[in-house]
Structure formats: C-alpha cells, structure tokens
Amino acid sequence: MSALRQRATDLVRCYDQVLEQQIMGRGSCLACKDGKLWMKVEGLLKDSDPREMHCLGLDPLRVMEESLEAAAASASSAAAYSRRSKARPGLQGLAKAFEVLEQAALNLYLGPWRGEYKVIKMYSGTFTHYITPVLSMPQTEKLFGLLGYQPSPSRPEELCLRSPKVEPASLEDLLRLSCAFLVARCECLLLLSALGKHGGDARWELSVVRGRQRGHSLQVCLLVINLISQ
Numbered sequence: 500m501s502a503l504r505q506r507a508t509d510l511v512r513c514y515d516q517v518l519e520q521q522i523m524g525r526g527s528c529l530a531c532k533d534g535k536l537w538m539k540v541e542g543l544l545k546d547s548d549p550r551e552m553h554c555l556g557l558d559p560l561r562v563m564e565e566s567l568e569a570a571a572a573s574a575s576s577a578a579a580y581s582r583r584s585k586a587r588p589g590l591q592g593l594a595k596a597f598e599v600l601e602q603a604a605l606n607l608y609l610g611p612w613r614g615e616y617k618v619i620k621m622y623s624g625t626f627t628h629y630i631t632p633v634l635s636m637p638q639t640e641k642l643f644g645l646l647g648y649q650p651s652p653s654r655p656e657e658l659c660l661r662s663p664k665v666e667p668a669s670l671e672d673l674l675r676l677s678c679a680f681l682v683a684r685c686e687c688l689l690l691l692s693a694l695g696k697h698g699g700d701a702r703w704e705l706s707v708v709r710g711r712q713r714g715h716s717l718q719v720c721l722l723v724i725n726l727i728s729q
Contacts, residue, residue, distance in 0.1 A: 506543075507554050513539065514678040518605075528609050530601040531681055540685045548714045552682060555675050556645065559683035563593055563708045566633050570701035589704045590694075592633040594687035599629045601680035604646050608673040611665035619648055619658040645676055686711070693721055 517533045544552055553559055570589050606616045620626065621639075630639060640650060640658070647669065648658040665673075690707050697703035703724070710720045 504554075506551075510540070510543075510682075511555070511675050511678045514681065515674060518609075522609075528605060530598050530605065531677075536681075537685060540682055541689055544682070544686055544689055545717045548716070549686065549711045550714050553679070553686070555679035555682065556672070557642075557676060557679040557683060559597065559679070559686060560708060560712045562634075562638060562642070562683075563590070563687065564705065564712065565635070565638060566593055567701050567705040567708060569635065570633075571705055573701075588632055589699060589701050590687045590691040591699070592629070594684040594691070595629045596633045597680045597684035597687065599625060600642055600646075601677050601684070603643070604673050604677040604680060607646060607665055608670055608677060611670070617660045617663065618651075619643060621656050621658065646673065689717065690720075693717055694724065697724065 513536060514531065517531055517536050521531065521533065522528060540552075549560065567589055603616075603619065606613070610616060621631075634642065643658050647660050647662065647665070649661050651657040651659045690704070690711070691698045694700075694703055694707060707720050707724065710723060715723075
C-alpha cells in the first residue's frame, strides 16, 4: 500500500472512531466537529501537497474554483449594476455547503433504512440557504450523485436515491466521502483564515485556491498573497 493510500486509510479510520465516540458519548449523528481530528486534518493540509490530501473520491479544489469563478463574476456584476445586488458567498459558504454534504453522507451511512433520507428536497430551507447560493445545479447533481442521488424523473425539485436500498458495499464509500467533505470544509476555513482581511473577496479566494490546485503549500500561498498585496 502506498504512503498516500495509507494516509487516506488512516484518516478515514480516525474519522470513523470519532463518529463512534460522538454517537456513544453524546448520541450525536451530526457532522463531525471533533477538535483533535480537526487539528490533525489542518496539520496535514498545511504541511502536505493539498492534492495528496484530497484523494478520497472528491476533488473539492475544483468545486471551489468553479464556485468562486461564478462568485467573482457575480461580484463584478453586482458592482456594475447595483450596490444592493448580493455577490455569491465564497469560501465561508462553501465550507457550510460541504458540511451539509457531509451530513447527507452520514445520514445514509448511519441510517440507510430511514425513508426520509431517500429524498433530498431542493426547496428545503437548508438546501436553499447553504447549497443553492454556492453550487450550480450541475455541481449539485454531481456531488449528491456521489452519494447515490439523482434528479427525480417526476419531481424536478427533488433528488432521489438511484437504488431504494443502500448496499453494504456502499457504506464504506459513504464513510470515505463523509471524511472527504470534512477535509474539504477544513480546507475552506484554513484558506479563509490565511487570507485574513482579504477573506470574502472572491478574487483573492480564487487566487489562493488556484495556488492550492498547483500543489502549493499554505506557506507558499501566503507568501504569494503578501507579495501581491504589497
């Protein structure tokens, strides 16, 4: 087993253990907020090629780039046409969207028999507040598609599971993707923190995400940011 694959396997195992402790200790099935695991992921993201960390079946940097490109365009339009127009949320919004996706994956992983998890209602408050503002419909269908959802043929405002039954083999994929979404939201918040006063500006956020896509460490990204801002 390669070192990269071993690192990914170890991270998912740690994530699973934290979930077990969270459920046994507090009865919580919510997206993971364990401080120790979060610090572990942060440390790995800071010190590693980010492309090596995002190897759990999800390419969040690409998702972030696409969303921030739209956010930058939206910001330009808002400035050009109306001060009251709202630009799309950036990394902060993406972090929350990844948390919602993590929760959706965990719902299926921990309660695959529950009927309410077989359908995602795209008109729900959670969806319209945290998914629609940052993810395009193609992105939404692709990301929820990783969990086994597809557009409903009879109700275009809903996503439904392709198979009415979650197979045992799919549970490992759901756990892995849950962990991947955790790493993705950690990446978002880590970059947002590193940007400091430039956080919230889609153009700056897009610049640092593209640097991460090239494999730059956080330190290199910060150096580039400081040079540009001088």
